[in-house]
Amino acid sequence: MPEDRTEQPHIVTCTAPVNIAVIKYWGKRNEDIILPINSSLSVTLHQDQLKTTTTVATSRSFQEDRIWLNGKEEDITHPRLQSCLREIRRLARKRRNDGDSGVDSASLSHKVHICSVNNFPTAAGLASSAAGFACLVYSLARVFGVEGELSGIARQGSGSACRSMYGGFVQWIMGNKEDGKDSLAQQVEPETHWPELRxxxxxxxxxxxxxxxxxxxxxxxxxxxxxxxxxxxxxxxxxxxxxxxxxxxxxxxxxxxxxxxxxxxxxxxxxxxxxxxxxxxxxxxxxxxxxxxxxxxxxxxxxxxxxxxxxxxxxxxxxxxxxxxxxxxxxxxxxxxxxxxxxxxxxxxxxxxxxxxxxxKAGPGPRVVEDPTQHLLLSDGFPKKTM
Amino acid sequence: MPEDRTEQPHIVTCTAPVNIAVIKYWGKRNEDIILPINSSLSVTLHQDQLKTTTTVATSRSFQEDRIWLNGKEEDITHPRLQSCLREIRRLARKRRNDGDSGVDSASLSHKVHICSVNNFPTAAGLASSAAGFACLVYSLARVFGVEGELSGIARQGSGSACRSMYGGFVQWIMGNKEDGKDSLAQQVEPETHWPELRxxxxxxxxxxxxxxxxxxxxxxxxxxxxxxxxxxxxxxxxxxxxxxxxxxxxxxxxxxxxxxxxxxxxxxxxxxxxxxxxxxxxxxxxxxxxxxxxxxxxxxxxxxxxxxxxxxxxxxxxxxxxxxxxxxxxxxxxxxxxxxxxxxxxxxxxxxxxxxxxxxKAGPGPRVVEDPTQHLLLSDGFPKKTM
CATH class of the missing domain: 3.30.70.890 (GHMP kinase, C-terminal domain)
Structure with a gap:
């Protein structure tokens, strides 16, 4: 059904967790690609209590990239959003050129609609941007069929977002390369390692x-x-x-x-x-x-x-x-x-x-939501009215 | 009148200022003789607003060293009080042995009565112990006829007291000797240097x-x-x-x-x-x-x-x-x-x-009060009842 694939939006919904640092990140050595002055370590919180949900849709019919956050359309030209979109598309293109059959070639030229909500108050110290950018990058990767290391891209959205790409206990290794290729998150232990921690x-x-x-x-x-x-x-x-x-x-x-x-x-x-x-x-x-x-x-x-x-x-x-x-x-x-x-x-x-x-308690990393009724975008690629 | 000199108490009253650090002192490398881990610098505040007044009396008739602070008799055996008393008497003895005619030989064997009051609330961050120990050391030195460098003794009462031994802008040089002989206060500029500072x-x-x-x-x-x-x-x-x-x-x-x-x-x-x-x-x-x-x-x-x-x-x-x-x-x-x-x-x-x-504003260092009506001890060497 090639018509369906290009006319009907391709829709993916994912959730991502908040993390809280136990060794703190404070200070960048590079503002543009977000490289920290020190490594940090965090606990990923369970999504049963705190999470971001993001739906991403691509369609040949979309005129431009658009984003809705917590029910309100926001400016997609924000440099950090643009970094994530650009990097995911670059990675998808690179993989397609390398012959990766998982990449959705058609959608690569399509615009995206993004819709995201948090189930907790924004900007009150709850690291909403970490969960938000982790969820955005994870969802975009899914919609474009990209797999593998994604924490370096999430990092460019919001530094601590790279740590929300994994569950359990996660370190963000500061790295020392100028291009930031070695400034990545890594799981220290999964959430199952210390289930009694509250x-x-x-x-x-x-x-x-x-x-x-x-x-x-x-x-x-x-x-x-x-x-x-x-x-x-x-x-x-x-x-x-x-x-x-x-x-x-x-x-x-x-x-x-x-x-x-x-x-x-x-x-x-x-x-x-x-x-x-x-x-x-x-x-x-x-x-x-x-x-x-x-x-x-x-x-x-x-x-x-x-x-x-x-x-x-x-x-x-x-x-x-x-x-x-x-x-x-x-x-x-x-x-x-x-x-x-x-x-x-x-x-x-x-x-x-x-x-x-x-x-x-400690919880898992980002997840795909398989139930299509949970999408935040309707089949036309626009947000539900109830938001 | 040798009878008078030994029977009647020898009484001296002095005042000393509060100081406030602009480069802070925090941390000792030696707790006993109070040696700091860093040098510090302070402004001596004017005594027209904030001061300690101390009267010291010596008499052959006194049975023991005693001290009254803000109207209440306190324990003279406090180690830091004892350090100051011991050091001043040691210095007086040394000077007498060196042939200094200013030292009051008779009083050297006498006990002291000390009475001290602040014109501001104690222990609310106003460095009352600095003014208090500076005034104590200055008064004791006067009563025993000791002159010269006294900040090293005041330091042993309360670290920052050494800075209250001078007016204007005062540094406490941390020193590096183990015996603390080089951990002393020094005037950087007198109070007259910057009179418009409020x-x-x-x-x-x-x-x-x-x-x-x-x-x-x-x-x-x-x-x-x-x-x-x-x-x-x-x-x-x-x-x-x-x-x-x-x-x-x-x-x-x-x-x-x-x-x-x-x-x-x-x-x-x-x-x-x-x-x-x-x-x-x-x-x-x-x-x-x-x-x-x-x-x-x-x-x-x-x-x-x-x-x-x-x-x-x-x-x-x-x-x-x-x-x-x-x-x-x-x-x-x-x-x-x-x-x-x-x-x-x-x-x-x-x-x-x-x-x-x-x-x-910035003010002068400790001073002798010449007016005998200002003594806090009566001619019998005991505090006035009004206190």
Whole structure:
């Protein structure tokens, strides 16, 4: 049915996960193709709780490339979107020329329609651009029939998006080539390696960050001498330690290094001129709470780290009834707090401090959605009206 | 009248200033004799606004060394008090043995009574221990007839006290000897060098710091790799730059480096494990306000730096009517804010953010109070009842 293939849009829908860094990425050595000043390492969060869904359609009948994000048409000429589109098409062309039969030759000359939605608030520290670009690149690759290493392309959309191309525990190796060919993500361990690890995201504020990541990083690279030292002399050792802690499932080592690295990231933000404040009063209180909780028990039972307003906690959940949270996601065992523990912690509850908590765990990488009823674009290649 | 000299107490009263560091001291390489891991530089604040007053008396009739601080008798056996007493007496003995006729031989064997008061709240980031130990050492030296270099003794009471031994702009050279003999304060410029510089202390909270300096520094030295880098590789260059800015009276350079160094100090606190938070929400807001103000005018007209809750501002005062402050000290020219500036700054006023402001300038070092009615000890060597 050659008519069908060219007249009817070719539609693919995929989902991709959010990731949260336990060794932080902050600072680029190349702004254009997004090369970092240090390697980083993250946990991919489970898509049952947090995900981006993207539908990509190609058709001979489309007049131009178009994109709709969370129900609103956006400017497709954004340089980072253009980078991803260009790189996927280049790869498809290269593979076709190399004789790869999987590449959809017809669609290579077609325009694309892209429609994407997140099931969580954008730009509140939840790395929506990471999930978004990972999903875009994964979907485009599927629609054009491209396979293999794609994290280098996702990286050019948004640095940390390269880490959302894999599930479980993922490192982004900074590389040292000028063309960025060796700046890629790599899975350290799959999500099945450490199934008992729990991750709580504490949303203390759904507001946008006062300074965006892109411009914040630029200012930090220009002005913070502590950031330079961190990238050159601290992170390499921490990458080794963190990989080791994950391999051994050593929660205390994993949690401590996660907290230290998060604090050091915020420290370099403060060393930036003018300083960048991402830790608000609520975040500081929760960090203190976690340290007092662990001190009370004499061991690291709970960890916290904050990218604006994020928290990760594992193991013992008694901590959380203390703060009257509304919990979404995986069930949390809310044991009652002993008076002794309350006194050991010695902090007032913050009933209005936290908007809500997302309880999740490590999860898999991007996936194809086989059910065509889940497409975000109709068979004419335009978004459903309900959006 | 030899009877008089031995029966009647020998009484001396002195005052000493607070200082505020523009290149910060944080971290000791020797806890016992207080040797720092980096040099530092401060401005001595004028005693018309902030000072410690100390009266020291010696008498053959005193049974033991005793001390009253802000009206309450305190434990004289505190190791740092003992260091200062021991060192001054050792110096007096040495000078007497060297044949110095100024040393009061009789009093050398006598016990001392010490009485000291601050005219500002203790332990709220206002470096009360610096003024206190500077005043103690200066007064003891006077009563025992010791002259010459005393900053090395004040340093052993409280590190930054050595800088309060001089007026104007003062550096504490870290030194490198193990016995600390070369870890001394030195005047960079007297207070008369830059009389138009104004300093505002913004007291946002008179509460004690959540973590004290002594234990905070210990934890930072143990756990922060950024602090190590700062001390070894950042501060030496900044000492040179700061000295240069002061010599040239280059306000923009002085203010910018002051802010950067304050931020870097707070960054190392955040890089400490567990992290130390000294910047509260109000401090963050004021820092943002200062940067927006300067950005609006396209030049550094105002500077802020915070040791907990401190602010220093110079030059143009229009900023401050914005925040409805109650101002103590030197008069402040409160011009009205233009609508344009308000919009340029774009922050809400914080009517309850600041308790009060102390407006001051650089001032002289410790002084002897000649008026005997100002003694804090009566002629019997005991505190006045009114305290």
């Amino acid at each position: 991750i709580l995201v504490l949303v203390a504020s759904a507001e946008r960050k006062p300074v965006g990541s892109t411009s914040g990083m630029q200012t930090s690279v220009k002005t913070s001498c502590l950031l330079k030292h961190r990238a050159e002399s601290v992170v390499p050792g921490r990458m080794v330690e963190m990989t080791e802690a994950i391999r051994k499932k050593d929660f205390a080592a994993f949690a401590e290094l996660t907290m230290k690295d998060s604090n050091q990231f915020h420290a370099t933000c403060l060393d930036t001129y003018p300083p960048i404040f991402y830790l608000n009063h609520v975040s500081q209180q929760i960090i203190s709470l976690v340290h007092r909780y662990n001190k009370h028990y004499g061991e690291t039972r709970v960890s916290s780290f904050y990218s604006d307003i994020m928290g990760e906690i594992s193991g013992h959940w008694t901590l959380f009834i203390y703060t009257y949270f509304f919990i979404k996601g995986l069930p949390v065992n809310c044991a009652s707090l002993s008076e002794e523990l309350k006194q050991g912690i010695g902090l007032e509850p913050m009933p209005k401090g936290i908007n809500y908590i997302i309880s999740t | 300093i505002l202390v913004l007291v946002a909270s008179a509460e004690r710091k959540p973590v004290g300096s002594t234990s905070g520094m210990q934890t930072s030295v143990k756990t922060s790799c950024l602090l190590k880098h700062r001390a070894e590789s950042v501060v030496p260059g900044r000492m040179v730059e700061m000295t240069e800015a002061i010599r040239k009276k280059d306000f923009a350079a002085f203010a910018e480096l002051t802010m950067k160094d304050s931020n870097q100090f707070h960054a190392t606190c955040l890089d400490t494990y567990p992290p130390i938070f000294y910047l509260n929400h109000v401090s963050q807001q004021i820092i943002s306000l200062v940067h927006r103000y300067n950005k609006h005018y396209g030049e550094t007209r105002v500077s802020s730096f915070y040791s907990d809750i401190m602010g220093e501002i110079s030059g143009h005062w229009t900023l401050f009517i914005y925040t409805y402050f109650f101002i103590k000290g030197l008069p402040v020219n409160c011009a009205s804010l233009s609508e344009e500036l308000k919009q340029g700054i774009g922050l809400e006023p914080m009517p309850k953010g600041i308790n009060y402001i102390i407006s001051t």
